[in-house]
Amino acid sequence: MLKYVLQRGALALAVAFTVSLAAFLLLNIATDAAYAIAGEEADPDVIERIRVQYGLDRPLMVRYADWLGGVVRGDFGDSYYWRKPVASLVAERVGTTIKLALSALFVTIIIAIPLGALAALNRNTWVDRSALAVAVAAQAVPNFWLGLIMIILFAVMLPLFPVSGDSTWRHFVMPAFVLGASSVPAVMRLMRTGLIEVMESDYIRTARSKGYRGASLLMRHALRNALLPVVSVLAVQLGQKLGGSVTTENVFAISGLGRLALQSILGADIPTVQLLIFLFALVFVAMNLLADILNAALDPRIRIG
């Protein structure tokens, strides 16, 4: 087990570094950070001075090696835009993103699991079909569109929640729903399939013969096994939400890592993009690892390593 975790940890680091190298090369090939920092109407001599000042006149691989050396020492460099250490910039914003990701996961759980269970228990009825329709719709709707529709409904027409910002819990309600809704289809379908499979298994038949029915049968016997695959998917979904809330954070003007990522990409703030991509890749791989470990912990038949 420990060996497996260490192997996967090393893999995570390798993935993160590979992704960061790819991002570094792509960003530098596609954009000139000196222009971005200077602004649209800057004089050419200002741009040149910035190029020298930020070391952008050095060869690409020298700059990457420099960055890598810094990472080994725990120094991720300074943001070109915010002119402060990237690590502290990320640290300031990571809490907001975690808050949003966990809220979104909560929304996913409270919608997808009951909906999946309801669909499974009413298989091939209108309830099942309706639940599937909801899932398909949620998958088809882009986050930015759902976000704007929610703003129109619940902030403009019916002013229940603030349009944008992140200073109170009320600011997180709509973004959490938007971000959480995108995971509903995957979790709901897995829940439905898992529960159908479990409900047809021998031990459930045995439980029924012992007189278990309805909620007690579901809660005491069926749900635990049906939730097994769901838990691992939730872990992966959490990883995606921690790194993939770019659209939602921008629509709702939430100052988290997603918004920081977009700002940094558009502004060619290479050190910030580097750290964020490194971090997102690490989190994603770590969440996959967590999913494996959780599966093993919940199901003694699964052994990893």
Added chain:
Amino acid sequence: MKKHLLRGIGVVAILAAMTFGSVSLAGPADDTLNVAMAAEVLDLDYLYTTRREYIILAQLTDATLFTMNPETRGIDPGVALSHEFVDDLTIDVTLRDDVLFHDGTPLTAADVAYTFNWVVDEASESHAHGLISRWLERAEVLGEHSVRFHLRAVNPLIIRDMAQRIPLRKADTYHQGTEVDRDAMAINLIGAGPYRVVRFNPGVELVLERFDDYYGEAPAIRNVVVRNLPDMGTQQAELMTGGINMMFNVPLDVARSLDARPDIDHLSGPDLRVSFIVLDAGGLAVSGGPLTNLKVRQAMNHAVNRPEIAEFLMGGGAAQPIHTACHPVQFGCVQDVARYEYDPEKARALLAEAGYPNGFDLELWAYRERPVAEAVMADLEAIGIKINLRYVQLESLNQARANQDIAAYIGTWGSSGVADTALIARVHFSDTSDRHLSGDAEVVAWVLGAEETADQAVREELYRSAITRIAEQAYWVPLVSYSADYLVTSDLDFPLDDDGVPRLQNARWKQP
């Protein structure tokens, strides 16, 4: 039953709205003007920034020696009461004695001299250094309220630069003993403008309060809050719910649509920004390519339907077709030059004469106003030029242009709100600029020459030569001037100026 249920839902909704709906309302109630900006505000020190948002904010927080008068397009006194040219290379400036910085410190000649000497010092790494070091040698304190500027060269834009580019700082602002701190004013700005900074969260929110000891006319509104809202849809929702009072740079369709609401007004005024296509007439990207042929360039000029682009895509009434490589209201932007009216037949004929009866392939780069880029593309394709539209981020376009990979691009330029052709000509027609694709040395000489004399008549003649040649040789396809479009809540009176620079300090609430 159904009726009762609906009524019940309605009551619950209203109660919920009353309970949760404590959305902060901007406006006269708390004398706070809330404005949204899509681009992040990250640094309050205009000596270290260049973008449009910072020009707007610097007018609120900073004081300058002189101020621009948008009506007369002349210069008014600011912190300086007067100035006098002692000789060609010496200017004496007399200061007011009642100017205070936001921390209560009186502004003196030492502060003015420190600011200019710091900017002209290469160690400052100020974004204004290049501009100021073209003409300033050093500033010298003559008395408590008197400063002498020693110039290194004659320059017609000195007073304008003093008015627009150099916010005044307290002496030693950037020096802590021997240590230099260039970020000293980035967050905790101490200026001397009509508003002082109360709170600044970079990239999120800036809170300003009227500075009651401001030497000039006090703004009517006490507080200004600038919020960074990157999404235009979110901005609209905030405006509709009273979360903000003003949106900048509003697309025309959005502006017209929200203008239908009784509580929102669409304001549209002129802007000094112009758009144009720069053509690789010098063959820098494609040696001997089609664009090196004058008839091809003239054909492209005839092919583009500027009036319709101005009316239907830019709109607002203030957007107009242009025929020069500068904004018509800018000093030196003569208008009696070769004009290429929309005439696709003539364009096709010119292409055929040039040896391209079936057109040719062209990569056209663009980075903003995609509908305009697509309209231009359609017009050029209509005469047979097969366009590959490369719509990219500005930084990517800049990179490609620096590598001389661009044969034609749609550029835009706002001239920082300065009504002088120098602001657009130098950067596009100097031999050190990668924006200069014509390769015409005479144009370069005229443009640079116009910045080496303070004689306005001579300058005008030099610009006449340059602008006329650019039009004759069709180095550019000038497109349209912009309009500045805003959406504001209808309780706000926001006067628009001809230079397109929004001056939030002039906003006031309408009387009920």
